[in-house]
Amino acid sequence: MAHRWGMVIDADRCTGCEACVAACHAENNIATVGEAQAARGRAMHWIHVERYWEGEFPNVRVRYRPVPCQQCDAAPCEPVCPTYASYHNADGLNAQVYNRCIGTRYCANACPYTVRFFNWFNPVWEKPLNLQLNPDVSVREVGVMEKCTFCVQRIKSAEIKASMDKREIKDGEFNPACVQTCPTNAMVFGDLNDPNSAVSRLSASVRGTKLLAEVGTFPKVTYLERESSHGND
Amino acid sequence: MATTSMEQAVAVNRKADEIRQDLLRSVFFTSKRYYILVFVLIAFGIPGLVAYAYQMWNGMGVAGITRPVFWGFYITNFVFWIGISHAGTLISAILRLVNATWRRAVTRCAEAITVFALAIGAQYPIIHLGRSWLFFWLVPYPSQRGIWPNFRSPLLWDFFAISTYLTGSLTFLLLPILPDWAMVRDRARGLRKRIYSVLSLGWRGTPREWHRLEMAMRIMAVVIIPVAVSVHTIVSWDFAMAPVPMWHSTVFGPYFVAGAIFSGIAALIIAMALIRKFLHLEEYLKPIHFDNLGKLLLVFSLLWIYFIFSERLTVWYGNQTSEMAAFWSIQRGRFAGLFWTMVFCNFVIPFPILAVKKLRTITGTVIAASTIVIGMWLERFLIVVPPLAHKYMPYDWGSYRPTWAEITITAGTLMGMILLYVLFAKFVPMVSIWELKGGSHAAPVAEPSEAAAAPAPASFDGTVPSAND
Numbered sequence: 001m002a003h004r005w006g007m008v009i010d011a012d013r014c015t016g017c018e019a020c021v022a023a024c025h026a027e028n029n030i031a032t033v034g035e036a037q038a039a040r041g042r043a044m045h046w047i048h049v050e051r052y053w054e055g056e057f058p059n060v061r062v063r064y065r066p067v068p069c070q071q072c073d074a075a076p077c078e079p080v081c082p083t084y085a086s087y088h089n090a091d092g093l094n095a096q097v098y099n100r101c102i103g104t105r106y107c108a109n110a111c112p113y114t115v116r117f118f119n120w121f122n123p124v125w126e127k128p129l130n131l132q133l134n135p136d137v138s139v140r141e142v143g144v145m146e147k148c149t150f151c152v153q154r155i156k157s158a159e160i161k162a163s164m165d166k167r168e169i170k171d172g173e174f175n176p177a178c179v180q181t182c183p184t185n186a187m188v189f190g191d192l193n194d195p196n197s198a199v200s201r202l203s204a205s206v207r208g209t210k211l212l213a214e215v216g217t218f219p220k221v222t223y224l225e226r227e228s229s230h231g232n233d
Numbered sequence: 234m235a236t237t238s239m240e241q242a243v244a245v246n247r248k249a250d251e252i253r254q255d256l257l258r259s260v261f262f263t264s265k266r267y268y269i270l271v272f273v274l275i276a277f278g279i280p281g282l283v284a285y286a287y288q289m290w291n292g293m294g295v296a297g298i299t300r301p302v303f304w305g306f307y308i309t310n311f312v313f314w315i316g317i318s319h320a321g322t323l324i325s326a327i328l329r330l331v332n333a334t335w336r337r338a339v340t341r342c343a344e345a346i347t348v349f350a351l352a353i354g355a356q357y358p359i360i361h362l363g364r365s366w367l368f369f370w371l372v373p374y375p376s377q378r379g380i381w382p383n384f385r386s387p388l389l390w391d392f393f394a395i396s397t398y399l400t401g402s403l404t405f406l407l408l409p410i411l412p413d414w415a416m417v418r419d420r421a422r423g424l425r426k427r428i429y430s431v432l433s434l435g436w437r438g439t440p441r442e443w444h445r446l447e448m449a450m451r452i453m454a455v456v457i458i459p460v461a462v463s464v465h466t467i468v469s470w471d472f473a474m475a476p477v478p479m480w481h482s483t484v485f486g487p488y489f490v491a492g493a494i495f496s497g498i499a500a501l502i503i504a505m506a507l508i509r510k511f512l513h514l515e516e517y518l519k520p521i522h523f524d525n526l527g528k529l530l531l532v533f534s535l536l537w538i539y540f541i542f543s544e545r546l547t548v549w550y551g552n553q554t555s556e557m558a559a560f561w562s563i564q565r566g567r568f569a570g571l572f573w574t575m576v577f578c579n580f581v582i583p584f585p586i587l588a589v590k591k592l593r594t595i596t597g598t599v600i601a602a603s604t605i606v607i608g609m610w611l612e613r614f615l616i617v618v619p620p621l622a623h624k625y626m627p628y629d630w631g632s633y634r635p636t637w638a639e640i641t642i643t644a645g646t647l648m649g650m651i652l653l654y655v656l657f658a659k660f661v662p663m664v665s666i667w668e669l670k671g672g673s674h675a676a677p678v679a680e681p682s683e684a685a686a687a688p689a690p691a692s693f694d695g696t697v698p699s700a701n702d
Binding site for chain 1: 292298300304364371383386388389392
């Protein structure tokens with residue numbers, strides 16, 4: 001049976017520590033762009049933690065919302081790409097083929113979550129940082145878009161392992177770097193096609209919402225949060 | 234009866250000679266001022282090329298675009314130039330179809346704007362690519378990669394729309410030039426004669442050729458109108474198809490087309506005024522032309538204000554959270570200055586000038602047209618940038634400021650556009666000679682084919698080789 005990878009993020013558990021961001025950078029060879037470029041808004045974080053304030057001072061509450069690519073079923077980034085660099089793979093992931101990308105940046109505009117990132121310059125890893133690059137993930141060159149892949153390299157290696165053992169992938173057998181790193185277990189990853197997986201059960205929670213559900217993108221990431229957080233959206 | 238027609242024929246002949254001399258002057262004689270102008274245009278255009286090369290070498294980051302405003306000056310310029318291109322072919326096709334006789338002097342200036350503005354505008358989607366050198370991946374051709382381009386992408390629709398329009402308008406421009414080039418050929422010597430012999434494709438001016446030319450122009454005029462309308466509609470769909478607040482609008486198609494024709498007529502008026510002055514064509518591009526085009530501009534100014542009002546009103550009344558952020562940033566936020574400048578440039582200033590007959594002079598229409606060209610550029614900027622800066626998630630809002638690279642490339646392409654136009658004016662009579670002569674015959678001869686069919690016009694067209702060589 002085909003997989004349908006999904007994620008649940010419990011916003012009430014998130015402490016905003018950004019360990020997921022750091023883990024993602026390390027796992028996926030995401031370039032750091034430097035202070036000056038980051039100040040211009042060109043920092044690349046496949047997952048970023050959005051911070052929102054609720055209420056008026058002094059009755060303020062802070063809310064964190066980690067936002068990776070929502071891996072939409074009806075992803076607005078896909079049809080607009082003229083070269084099929086942004087496409088839907090068999091597992092329902094919004095894949096990005098770096099080599100096909102010519103850098104129209106249309107997908108980034110179309111994405112309601114602004115989770116697509118552009119390589120404004122060629123990435124640089126000063127020695128010896130180049131030695132820490134993950135060999136399973138391609139390094140992107142200048143002029144192409146990149147985005148969260150749900151750590152597709154981990155998905156593929158788990159699939160290969162399972163097929164060598166002639167078995168199905170077990171729930172929780174592997175996790176994307178962000179999920180693996182989260183100290184409060186705010187994130188859960190798994191197969192939405194498996195009704196007994198943790199991610200399937202949590203997705204059905206009454207606390208569950210989809211980010212920007214009204215846009216009609218049908219995301220595969222579900223946020224768990226108390227109702228109160230919607231009041232001041 | 235016989236004497237009157239004789240006198241008429243003589244008068245017509247003299248008139249035709251004058252027309253020919255006036256209009257061919259620029260082709261045969263080149264002043265020092267012309268060389269200086271060309272030199273200046275090239276000198277100011279080259280930095281644009283340098284900036285583009287610099288951008289390709291270093292990366293798109295040298296431009297000011299950033300996350301979340303992934304599109305900026307380049308796409309603004311793209312929409313702007315494609316809009317300007319609606320001056321020519323569309324207007325001239327409509328005027329041809331309705332047999333508006335005053336069009337004769339105007340059509341060529343207009344059609345040339347179309348072709349060159351398209352050629353310039355079509356550069357921008359390539360300039361703005363992260364990897365410009367791979368632009369041909371947008372072209373559908375069977376390749377070793379085994380993938381076709383994505384036909385669902387509005388950018389691919391753009392590719393087809395623009396290449397169709399460019400091919401069509403180039404044909405539309407070149408067809409009626411043939412008799413004029415033949416005329417140059419018959420008067421030229423040496424290298425120039427050889428060049429124009431090739432260019433004029435062996436035009437001899439036989440009734441059959443005239444008939445075919447006329448048929449071709451009729452067909453082209455009918456075909457090119459839907460093409461032109463579709464082009465800017467598709468350009469608008471680059472925005473309207475994306476679920477971005479303030480982009481995702483049903484009004485964008487007609488709104489863009491109206492805006493395109495609006496800016497196109499404005500550009501045409503400016504170009505005509507300059508041609509009139511520098512080529513001394515006061516006898517041909519008359520105040521009546523500016524008056525008529527001014528009226529057309531007035532209509533489109535009203536249409537534009539209507540469109541922008543209905544677009545803004547529905548957004549404001551709908552009051553959707555996501556859209557209101559972009560809406561207020563334009564209306565009274567960071568972009569308000571640009572917005573109200575645009576309203577002044579596109580309506581408040583030009584409207585009284587164009588509405589009052591006394592003010593609708595050549596100077597008046599040129600002033601109105603100049604503010605409109607600026608206003609329409611601002612309009613495109615306000616369509617592209619503020620919505621991107623205010624998408625759904627407030628955390629991801631951002632801003633945009635162009636860098637020297639974008640400004641230099643923008644200036645460079647403007648110079649390029651003027652240069653192409655100036656060079657064109659050197660190799661082609663800017664007013665269609667045969668059409669104008671067709672118009673100068675005593676009524677009822679109004680159609681070029683009829684004029685050509687009559688023996689007298691055919692001879693003084695000078696297109697019978699033996700008569701001139």
